[in-house]
Amino acid sequence: MNTEWIAVDWGTSHLRAWAMQGDAVLDQAQSVKGMARVDKGGFQAALFELIEGWLGTAPLEVIACGMVGARQGWVEAPYSAVPCEPTSVAPFRVPGTDPRIRAFVVPGLKQTAPPDIMRGEETQIAGFLASRQNWDGVICLPGTHTKWVQISAGEVVSFRTFMTGEMFDLLGGQSVLKHSIGEGWDDAAFAEATADAMSKPEQLAARLFGLRAADLLQGQDGGVIRARLSGYLIGAELAATRPYWLGQQLAIIGAESLSEVYAKALQQQGAFLETANSTKCTLAGLQQARNLTRQTA
Amino acid sequence: MNTEWIAVDWGTSHLRAWAMQGDAVLDQAQSVKGMARVDKGGFQAALFELIEGWLGTAPLEVIACGMVGARQGWVEAPYSAVPCEPTSVAPFRVPGTDPRIRAFVVPGLKQTAPPDIMRGEETQIAGFLASRQNWDGVICLPGTHTKWVQISAGEVVSFRTFMTGEMFDLLGGQSVLKHSIGEGWDDAAFAEATADAMSKPEQLAARLFGLRAADLLQGQDGGVIRARLSGYLIGAELAATRPYWLGQQLAIIGAESLSEVYAKALQQQGAFLETANSTKCTLAGLQQARNLTRQTA
Known part of the structure; x- marks a missing residue:
């Protein structure tokens, strides 16, 4: 070597x-x-x-x-x-x-x-x-602290950080939701929660408790709850970053599984994007x- | 006895x-x-x-x-x-x-x-x-899981639970913000953060990281950060519950210090309310x- x-x-x-x-x-x-x-x-x-x-x-x-x-x-x-x-x-x-x-x-x-x-x-x-x-556009770097970065003429023009990933970990692992969340995933539940949060981001804290209440009252699949929790958080983030990604050239750099989740949510909104291996x-x-x-x- | x-x-x-x-x-x-x-x-x-x-x-x-x-x-x-x-x-x-x-x-x-x-x-x-x-109106019960309850003709007509208190505890105690938050309080910072979150609730995850970034770049009083964190979370909750409290007879039942915080935020919005000892x-x-x-x- x-x-x-x-x-x-x-x-x-x-x-x-x-x-x-x-x-x-x-x-x-x-x-x-x-x-x-x-x-x-x-x-x-x-x-x-x-x-x-x-x-x-x-x-x-x-x-x-x-x-x-x-x-x-x-x-x-x-x-x-x-x-x-x-x-x-x-x-x-x-x-x-x-x-x-x-x-x-x-x-x-x-x-x-x-x-x-x-x-x-x-x-x-x-x-x-x-x-x-000469790549101009917006880069999303999902993670514990997700970054949205505006690139022009080879420079970072501006950026915003979202605590979305850390919130997901804390809420899924240490809040009352830890009793309801499970492994697995459900694309339809994620899409629905993302759309809901994009139109009503102020409802986040109520939607979160609603996940627990729905599980106690009706029983819910742990993977569905996981997907919904992710959707509520990422949906709010996409509402906040709309000026960043709407009609822009867009790239996602991150771990494969998380990048896929962001890509799905953005593609649902009609965004065109490429993904790059972090x-x-x-x-x-x-x-x-x-x-x-x-x-x- | x-x-x-x-x-x-x-x-x-x-x-x-x-x-x-x-x-x-x-x-x-x-x-x-x-x-x-x-x-x-x-x-x-x-x-x-x-x-x-x-x-x-x-x-x-x-x-x-x-x-x-x-x-x-x-x-x-x-x-x-x-x-x-x-x-x-x-x-x-x-x-x-x-x-x-x-x-x-x-x-x-x-x-x-x-x-x-x-x-x-x-x-x-x-x-x-x-x-x-014959008390008709809305009762807010702030706590780990804050409840908003609609009362009519002696009955609970509907209610909504917000995970606001649990989010405050997790974010202040276990997220990256634990390095920046302190004791104390700042009324002006709370009022500003509440108003900001009411108009832009989708920005929550970015505002949270902004608290940490502002502290690292400029230094921030721990009590100011505590008040802002509370304001961002409660502001979003008030945006979501506007149909509950706007123009309604309103009562807050809760621990004294937390009830005061909610009362301040609601009074800033022109709400009339009474508080009751829990x-x-x-x-x-x-x-x-x-x-x-x-x-x-």
């Missing part, structure tokens, strides 16, 4: 690393040592658990994106202010590392009004745009960021 | 009991042995921890309301279907108790379309109406329920 550099996606809850040769993946590894679970002095050790076997005598570049660049992360990589290119600033060098690596962290993006921030998605966006000349986008974006370190090194 | 009967409010998380002589409170006690924390066979023991000192040789009536009447409770007290009086059916006798008590559980209410349920609030409503002849309403309602057991005994 002839590892040329190491790509790292280091989020709040997970750490993923790839041994790279140019843009080819030679090996990969992951752990649950996300940023939130690592002490200030423990980042290099957490990473080395995954990558030590890839290291040689010559120092390898490590390019990391995600929450690892937050103040409480490995090195603080201050946000770039939009409008700007998704990776406009060279990654920040992590000081004092083991001599077998030269580690860099990609800065996130911030927006002043309305206040918003991202860390990690900017790298996926850069990777997505790298293979598309891991591929991350790797392509980290490659872009790597080029920036070499220009400035 | 000459205890005549024992009033019990037995919710999901708490148990409260009062030694009563007519409508006068002689003594009170409480514990955290709510319905969800007691095994099927352990209800009498959990209650006796509080009331055993009040018991004599002659059997005392115990009248209980709340989740204790659920299927997994002390005895199942099946829901009455609305429209109906809030306590239209005699409480259900708990079989096989210690001979020093004769225990009864008040049934809850159910609504078929849209599906909804309550247990405990029906007793507060009965107590509220007991001292008001414990007093519960005791008056249990007294009503007790009269029903004696009529049918």
Whole structure:
């Protein structure tokens, strides 16, 4: 194995690393040592658990994106202010590392009004745009904190973050709905709930309790409840983001199953969209960021 | 002490009991042995921890309301279907108790379309109406699961439950907002957030993340964030319940501090309302329920 550099996606809850040769993946590894679970002095050790076997005598570049660049992360990589290119600033060098690596962290993006921030998605966006000349439109990045990002002339013009995914996890896992929700899925229930929430988003808290009440009174399939919960939350989000996606060129970058759910909801509304694999986008974006370190090194 | 009967409010998380002589409170006690924390066979023991000192040789009536009447409770007290009086059916006798008590559980209410349920609030409503002849209007009972209840000619005509309180607890205590929320309160921030959510309820998930982003970018007072979170959630609820409260005679029954928050939000919208003490309403309602057991005994 002839590892040329190491790509790292280091989020709040997970750490993923790839041994790279140019843009080819030679090996990969992951752990649950996300940023939130690592002490200030423990980042290099957490990473080395995954990558030590890839290291040689010559120092390898490590390019990391995600929450690892937050103040409480490995090195603080201050946000770039939009409008700007998704990776406009060279990654920040992590000081004092083991001599077998030269580690860099990609800065996130911030927006002043309305206040918003991202860390990690900017790298996926850069990777997505790298293979598309003059792509203007809107990118949706579904996840715990779903981002809607307006792209024009290679720049992130504006973006909005929705706590939809985190709300789904909390409501499905820790509210009274945990007694009713189950595995599985129901497309019709999802479509109906999405449409309902788009027209009456103010009813969210009542619709949620209604799921529990319907189950207690009539019995409901756990997968139907799961689909409805998702539909109520995503429907409200689509109502809020209508100016973003209506009549725009649209792309979804995310994990496959969640991207499919968003794609279904948007296609029901007549939107045209493409989906892109988030891991591929991350790797392509980290490659872009790597080029920036070499220009400035 | 000459205890005549024992009033019990037995919710999901708490148990409260009062030694009563007519409508006068002689003594009170409480514990955290709510319905969800007691095994099927352990209800009498959990209650006796509080009331055993009040018991004599002659059997005392115990009248209980709340989740204790659920299927997994002390005895199942099946829901009455609305429209109906809030306590239209005699409480259900708990079989096989210690001979020093004769225990009864008040049934809850159910609504078929849209599906909804309550247990405990029906007793507060009965107590509220007991001292008001011919009161028609709408009662709001704020709490973990806030109820909006339409009253006409002494009957509960319809009601809706909102998961607003549970969402506030989950978002403030377990989402990414837990890092930003603090003690304290800010009336102006609450008013602004309420108005914003009433006009744009679909933006909820974005407004929530905006609280975190604003704190990270500019720093925010924890009490301001607390008030805004409350305002966003209650504002959406008020948008959904507008047909309930607009131009109606309105009463709020609940814990003092939460009732005040709802009263402020509604008064900002020009609503006229009275507030009633929830414990007093519960005791008056249990007294009503007790009269029903004696009529049918």
